[in-house]
Amino acid sequence: MAEQFDVVVIGAGPGGYTAAIRAAQLGFATACIDDWSRADGKPAPGGTCTNVGCIPSKALLQSSENFEHAGHSFADHGIKVDGLAIDVPRMLARKERVVAQNNDGILYLFKKNKIAFFHGIGSFAGKEGDAWKLSCKMSVAGAKAAELVARNVIVATGSKPRPLPGVAFDNVRVLDNEGALAIQGVPKRLGVVGAGVIGLEMGSVWRRLGAEVTVLEALPAFLGVVDSAIAKEALKLFTKQGLAIQTGVKITDVKVGKQDVGVVYTDAAGKTQNATYDRLIVSIGRIPYTGALEAGKVGLKLDERGFVEVDGECRTNLPHVWAIGDVVRGPMLAHKAEEEAVAVAERIAGQHGHVDFNTVPWVIYTAPEIAWVGQNEQQLKVDGVDYRAGSFPFMANGRARAMGDTSGFVKILADRKTDRILGVHIIGPYASELISEGVVAMEFGASSEDLARICHAHPSLSEATKEAALAVDGRTLNL
Numbered sequence: 089m090a091e092q093f094d095v096v097v098i099g100a101g102p103g104g105y106t107a108a109i110r111a112a113q114l115g116f117a118t119a120c121i122d123d124w125s126r127a128d129g130k131p132a133p134g135g136t137c138t139n140v141g142c143i144p145s146k147a148l149l150q151s152s153e154n155f156e157h158a159g160h161s162f163a164d165h166g167i168k169v170d171g172l173a174i175d176v177p178r179m180l181a182r183k184e185r186v187v188a189q190n191n192d193g194i195l196y197l198f199k200k201n202k203i204a205f206f207h208g209i210g211s212f213a214g215k216e217g218d219a220w221k222l223s224c225k226m227s228v229a230g231a232k233a234a235e236l237v238a239r240n241v242i243v244a245t246g247s248k249p250r251p252l253p254g255v256a257f258d259n260v261r262v263l264d265n266e267g268a269l270a271i272q273g274v275p276k277r278l279g280v281v282g283a284g285v286i287g288l289e290m291g292s293v294w295r296r297l298g299a300e301v302t303v304l305e306a307l308p309a310f311l312g313v314v315d316s317a318i319a320k321e322a323l324k325l326f327t328k329q330g331l332a333i334q335t336g337v338k339i340t341d342v343k344v345g346k347q348d349v350g351v352v353y354t355d356a357a358g359k360t361q362n363a364t365y366d367r368l369i370v371s372i373g374r375i376p377y378t379g380a381l382e383a384g385k386v387g388l389k390l391d392e393r394g395f396v397e398v399d400g401e402c403r404t405n406l407p408h409v410w411a412i413g414d415v416v417r418g419p420m421l422a423h424k425a426e427e428e429a430v431a432v433a434e435r436i437a438g439q440h441g442h443v444d445f446n447t448v449p450w451v452i453y454t455a456p457e458i459a460w461v462g463q464n465e466q467q468l469k470v471d472g473v474d475y476r477a478g479s480f481p482f483m484a485n486g487r488a489r490a491m492g493d494t495s496g497f498v499k500i501l502a503d504r505k506t507d508r509i510l511g512v513h514i515i516g517p518y519a520s521e522l523i524s525e526g527v528v529a530m531e532f533g534a535s536s537e538d539l540a541r542i543c544h545a546h547p548s549l550s551e552a553t554k555e556a557a558l559a560v561d562g563r564t565l566n567l
């Protein structure tokens with residue numbers, strides 16, 4: 089006998105589990121199906137983000153940053169460290185504990201919100217009247233498949249890493265994000281293909297721990313999606329740190345050996361280069377994952393790139409079937425998935441769920457961090473928008489000096505006529521936290537004068553944001 093639900097969510101990544109919680113809060117009988125397992129076979133809800141994405145990468149970034157501080161900046165504080173060494177297995181074990189805490193936290197939230205959790209692969213099986221029939225092939229060996237009937241289905245099946253054409257991930261020599269987060273010892277020579285968010289974060293982790301890291305990027309410009317002044321500063325700082333970054337590269341051959349990987353490429357000048365790495369991380373983007381859904385069985389429409397096709401409100405072509413997160417258009421970010429999740433659950437309840445795609449913040453968790461919201465200067469120029477820009481360096485910020493972390497700056501772009509903030513761009517310490525002020529300001533339609541008039545705590549990094557807002561009107565106080 090099939091179990092009946094108002095809402096069934098397929099996938100328990102940040103999109104799926106958040107959708108399930110909000111649906112349950114709204115009073116719906118809710119189930120969530122997810123197939124991710126821990127090494128011991130137990131469920132590991134949280135998707136890419138929790139298991140092999142946001143959370144473990146930030147755990148390793150923190151460990152490696154601590155190591156770098158102990159080796160380089162502690163001495164300046166008068167702290168002596170003798171016999172500094174990195175214990176990679178212990179660092180990885182800590183990362184695994186952090187991941188497990190998050191998996192357990194989600195299981196607790198399912199229980200608290202009375203969400204039925206099915207550990208297995210969910211797929212469409214057909215229709216029963218107006219409702220959808222779903223089947224869940226359980227992950228527990230020998231367990232009978234569960235049959236579910238749902239009035240509403242939310243597809244949140246996420247994404248998978250994109251391989252280099254003809255070069256499969258083996259996670260021994262050629263690593264995807266999962267492999268990059270689990271290298272058992274510091275490689276001497278690490279190649280990274282793709283200078284996007286994941287490539288730079290993973291390259292930074294292993295560079296800090298002692299690897300010689302080369303980043304090969306196909307596009308001619310470094311961090312082309314980032315405000316060009318921020319990208320220029322980032323390239324300067326990362327190069328100084330020891331990341332060898334090459335742009336305009338075309339990879340022509342990859343030979344995977346037992347001990348190393350050979351990469352042949354043409355560089356920006358068109359010269360053929362031969363490089364050998366102990367490991368090669370490939371981070372050239374991610375592709376939507378709908379593999380096990382049986383979308384064709386019910387006619388769920390995918391677009392030409394394999395994303396589930398949705399309208400601006402995450403409705404698919406099928407009635408009462410919605411899709412959110414990485415499996416649909418838009419930025420592949422956990423918080424974008426979460427916002428869509430809440431909005432969809434509220435729409436199912438007849439409410440007016442809303443996501444403002446113009447104020448989705450982006451963060452790169454390198455050191456210094458990079459964060460932005462809204463439009464950058466290149467985009468404003470292309471759009472012919474008349475704007476004013478104001479910047480303020482962390483070098484002139486008291487808190488940054490006290491911390492010994494003065495690289496980078498805050499930059500604010502505002503409409504010349506109305507002064508409405510159009511973009512906030514930060515490279516510097518805790519940019520990931522500071523950007524929230526920019527998001528709030530933009531969400532409330534604030535002007536740069538509004539930000540400049542708000543009292544900011546002293547000494548704090550956020551004073552740099554206030555000063556950048558003052559700079560839009562040419563009246564910084566501390567520069």
Ligand SMILES: Cc1cc2nc3c(=O)[nH]c(=O)nc-3n(C[C@H](O)[C@H](O)[C@H](O)COP(=O)(O)OP(=O)(O)OC[C@H]3O[C@@H](n4cnc5c(N)ncnc54)[C@H](O)[C@@H]3O)c2cc1C
Pocket residue numbers: 098099100101102103104121122123124134135136137138140141142143145208209210211244245246247265286377380381412413414415420421422423424425453
């Ligand atoms: C290394 C790395 C670092 C990242 N860092 C950040 C960051 O700092 N900040 C940020 O915002 N984003 C980050 N991301 C991106 C972020 O992880 C994704 O945007 C986010 O996980 C998308 O959430 P989702 O719910 O759409 O899908 P996912 O998290 O991919 O979850 C989908 C889930 O559905 C399951 N599933 C798929 N098909 C089925 C099926 N048929 N039946 C049952 N289960 C199924 C999958 O196994 C998975 O558990 C990072 C990604 C990577 C790889």
